Amino acid sequence: GLITKEIASRAVFHGLGGQKVKEYMITDFSTVSPDAPLKEIQDHIVGEGQKLLPVVDGGKLIGGITKTDLLRALHETPSFSPSPLYAKKKFITRLLEERVPPHILDLLRRMGEVGEEMGYRIYAVGGFVRDLLLRRPTHDVDVVVEGDGIRFAQAFGEKTGLKVRIHKKMGTATVLFPNGYRIDVATARMEYYPRPAAPPTVDRGPLKMDLFRRDFTINTLAVQLNPPSFGQLIDFFGAQRDLKEGVIRVLHSLSFVEDPSRIFRALRFEVRFGFQIGKQTQNLIRGAVKMGFVDRLSGARLFAELVLILTEEDPLPIIERMEEFGLLRVLHPRLSLTPFLKGLLRRVGEVIHWYDLLFLEGKYEKWMVYLLAMADPLKEKEVRELSERLALSPRHRKRLLEGRRRALRTMGTLGDMFQRPMEVYRLLSPLEDEVLLYMMAKATKKEVKKAISLFITQWRQTRVSLNGKDLQEMGIPPGPIYREIFERLLEARLEGEVETESDERELVRREFLPSHSKRPTKEKASTSTSP
Structure with missing residues (x-):
């Protein structure tokens, strides 16, 4: 396995210094042989985003290659014609035009224009982009601003006449539309967790750090909205690959330590999309449950995740997975x-x-x-x-x-x-x-x-046609008798004794007006048979 200095430092910070390395090491990674060509090395480091590429010979580790090593080698090998060191720019403008309602697409373009005027980069992010690539219905739009998200939302509201609700503490805002539709706007930010299962502390940061704080790779996609690059797809963490392969994968091995509620979301996404939770991610789930991190979740957060599970189209497969991972006993x-x-x-x-x-x-x-x-x-x-x-x-x-x-x-x-x-x-x-x-x-x-x-x-x-006014017009003064009459009429409706308003009037005359035959007792009235 592999473990980075960053993961080791954060694990110690969270009080996990005594845990075995195998609990948090990366187990899903590529290796190369000593004879591997530069092109293969570049595909792993650039294409897969793997920071360290172990060199293995006969099952034995004999060295490692970093991105810095690769850059130096390419510089010193003039005869080698490399692919771009960063993925080619990919635009999904046509997909946006095909899948997004025209009025929403116009709003996204307008947001990009306002951001360009203010010198901010504007992105649509997360589930909106994921569902777009999966060809699933897209509803909620989340927008991230590399700049001041609140200031941008206020400027956008002024230019469009739309109402904006501000959330200063989190640096977010919500653009509200007359029909109830809303777009959430956030300042690009990074976060850290003061202790396992605790709410995060948030600070400003670049887009990449904003996406890195998300739960799973499939939710880290972004689409730029600024006019020069409208529709450009941003993928720092291999989200497209995981969407294609149908894999739910966390971004780092302490993900469930810092936020155990992500476990429940992993199960939801797995069933909703028909994906599979990656092998290493499954091991991390088991580790977090075993060490009691899920037990530290507050009741409110646990309840919120449970409600989301129980409102899925079919919750049973998710509950089965909860049983498999030992999560039902947490409830x-x-x-x-x-x-x-x-x-x-x-x-x-x-x-x-x-x-x-x-x-x-x-x-x-x-x-x-x-x-x-x-x-x-x-x-x-x-x-x-x-x-x-x-x-x-x-x-x-x-x-x-x-x-x-x-x-x-x-x-x-x-x-x-x-x-x-x-x-x-x-x-x-x-x-x-x-x-x-x-x-x-x-x-x-x-x-x-x-x-x-x-x-x-x-x-x-079933409803009774007559009302109090009708009874008064029939000569019955208001009083407790009205309740008895309406109960009897409802019973007659349910039993099929009466079908029309005329039938109801006739029943009232027959059973409740003194000028007609003596009213039957309740015992007699209750002998009518079911239709």
């Missing part, structure tokens, strides 16, 4: 992906897919459905411990704990009762959609699943 010591829990999570995915295809009004929080399912095997006390570890807000803690209690209690009642629509309606109406979906996934009885399904798709949309 709670007794949490593990048993066959039962795996089956429940799979059914949650199926229920959510079914629910989404209904295109119902109103929103639900997908992550809460999955969290209820993940907490299912735990005891009440353990669920409270889980909510404390995740530092859930009082509202979310109440939703998790009470939602779980209500679900278990309601499912028992549903399974035992004769399921008349009105009884199901009364039982399920107080429950949030997240609890209903969790119950539907957990239910083993077909009758219970059917009752919840009918409630979601039909019964809870």
